[in-house]
Amino acid sequence: MPHAGSSRPSHILLRDDAGRWATAAPERTVLGVIHNVTSATRLLDLLTPFEGDSRVHVVFTCTGSSAFENGTREFIAARQLPWISWEEAKREKFDLAVSSSRGGELHKLNAPLVGAPHGAGYNKHLRREPGAGSREPGAGSRKPEAFGLDAEWLTHDGELIPSAIVLSHDEQRERLRRGCPEAVPISVVAGDPCMDDLRAGLPFRAEYRAALGLTPGRKLLVLTSTWGPHSLLGANMDLVRRALAELPHDEYRVLAAVHPNIWYGHSGWQVRAWLAPYLRAGLLLPAPETDTWKAALVAADAFIGDHGSLTLYAAALGVPGLLGAFGDDVVAAGSPMDRLGAALPRVAPDVPLGRQLRRAAAAQADDERLAAIGGLVTSRPTRAAELLRRLYYERLELDEPAWPAVPRPVALPLPLPAERYGPVPPPMFVDVRPEPDGTLVLRRHVAEFQGAVTGHLADPHLVVAEGDPDGRWAGAADVVLGRAPGPRETYRSAAERVFAAHGGCWLVAFADRAVGEAGCVAVTRQGEVITGRWAEGGDLGFGVAASVLYADAGAELTVSVRVGGEVGVLRVG
Structure with missing residues (x-):
């Protein structure tokens, strides 16, 4: 990777003599802005509308502003993303920039910026670190809206940072009006590409189950954990034990979908060490930088979650579930996640888990309230690829490609790494x-x-x-x-x-x-x-x-x- 202090452009298309060296000659250059692995996985979803168009070239950078930077360079290298340093990204001019996070000095980019959420909409509070400064004078006196809908994150010295703010549902516009009214005119309701891909995969549920190694008749329970002390693993890691203890070994497989900030904050080795007894007993633990969690949600028979986006996605897919933890203090009031927290039952400590899951499945099958909450994930179902592409190409002043932009079913997961096992089966x-x-x-x-x-x-x-x-x-x-x-x-x-x-x-x-x-x-x-x-x-x-x-x-x-x-x-x- 290029040295941050180098003044010579590190990417071939940014050089003055690019025509001499480049094989293709794109008409526009787009900057993909990565904050950490979490935002990077979402960013790749947001950039799929450019697939197949050789007129557009994408380069990537990392803001260097996340507390969870571990794993980011490995993610970039593994996917062969064309990468430039943050210092270089601030020096160069781009036709468009796309970011799925609000962190870092985004106001210093020389490009029209499209800001999008890196989860299922805007559901959590997040304050800047002490001493980081306010984006807007007096912002601290206003009750904060959800992260991404508040002036603290959308303005710098009173000026809007993005040129377009992507919303996934119409209801978010009213919350944006409360948090940063000056940003409402630049907001664009474009739906949720992740939700669209999940729904596109539903007809192929059997294929996902087979790819995850599920035998006929065996159910899949997905444990979803966001990061932080109020998350499922932070507040109730014992639920992993309970799931493997109380659910019949031959009737259930249990998969833990762990947030990248846990994995890279504590290290993959540490997470696997904490969960080692359960891995030996058959717990599935996909690497968080993959999209195996998407296949798992499509294949799932039940979930136990917290206040993370995966819980909302699972509920929107109609998967019955329970809450194993919930960060009431970090969830934005009135958000879809807040409503889901009030609607889903909490795991009871003294009732067998299998009985609770059966009750949830029976009660939630025709629950109109849960269906309405799930509907708040996107108000433009199946249209995110189409609407995002329209937004991007308008900003780039290019005609859209002739082929349609449609959601694609989630890719079938590769086989999960086989766990080492000893010669003694568990009692x-x-x-x-x-x-x-x-x-x-x-x-x-x-x-x-x-x-x-x-x-x-x-x-x-x-x-x-x-x-x-x-x-x-x-x-x-x-x-x-x-x-x-x-x-x-x-x-x-x-x-x-x-x-x-x-x-x-x-x-x-x-x-x-x-x-x-x-x-x-x-x-x-x-x-x-x-x-x-x-x-x-x-x-x-x-x-x-x-x-x-x-x-x-x-x-x-x-x-x-x-x-x-x-x-x-x-x-x-």
Whole structure:
């Protein structure tokens, strides 16, 4: 990247002799202004109307004014964005500048500036740091409007900074009138490109679910956390544990959509270290600079959120949800987020989470109030690309391209990085219940995460793998998944060794050497040997077979078993 003190233009198109070196000769140059990774991801959404038009060239800069600058240069480099320093950006002249944040010395840019939100509209308060100075004399005496709609952020020495302010909904214009009335004439209601892309992806929900690794019948719960002490991870990180503890392991996948300011403020390593036990148990944690969170919202069956934009997007998509935290003090009064905070139920600490999610799904299916709040995300649905392009090309004094500007479905996410896992599976509480037709339904819950709320566990047995390093499980296990018998061991002799180390164990199960994981050989403490083999096409694993045999299903020759969305038939002998 260029040195900030260099006087020679670092980008080829900014040089006086650009015609000698450039392959293409664009007619206009646009500056994309990045504040941090959060604003950068939104900025790329805002710039999609230029795709396919070789008359326009975009270069990027970073204001250097964010407390969350970590990761920004890596983001820029990974996407090969043409980058110039902030000092150079202030020296050069551009035909247009686009920013999704209000931070930094934007008033020093020599370009007409389009300012847009970097989330679902304008919903939060944010004051400048002490000593940063006011944008407008007397601004501190006025009750602040939401960040982006207030004179403190829109003016400098009494003059408007942007030449156009993008609003996503008509209701924001009245709040702008209260916060900075002189900016109303330059406001443009252009909708929300992110919301448009999310809705365009809804017909392809099955494809997103498959890309995220969801098997048929398995539900996806998305935990959304903005940043700060009032966020879900800041105020209620225990909800990650509760979700993995209380929701049946085979019926739910849990994905945590973490705000980039958490990731880059504390470091990715630290976030992963905090969540390491949950990652080992199957928590999905996409990198925040990707748009995997968009695919997850389209694929989601439920969400638990806070006062961040993802909560509002999820509600607008019709996903049922709960609030795990909420920053009442930082949410602008009367904003859509304020209304959503009043409408969504809060997570109760003493009621099983599964029950709360089922109630939310039933109550919110036809909730007109939630539908109305979701409608406040955009008053120009499906038209953001069209309206933004019109705004940009008017400012650039160029004819728009001939092809239509339309929303595109969210890209299918790339496979998430596989988590490393140890040779010992996590101990599980297993609940086995018969249905009227005789089918046994198994629900498994990760044992180590259980807390005070136990209504989700009826009469479980504990399944532990032989060799688990956590000694507290040895005396409590009802079923032990044994390691393969040694060359001179029989199943009975290997089981005796396991029984000696697990005083409360009643059954030891081994993978059947004859058929591998599709079969199970179990030995009871009384020495009885029972076998179970899955019928072809319905292999649910020898651990599930062990729980079926423990539940005394041996009286039947065949047993139908359901775990999550999968069904198998176990032949018992």
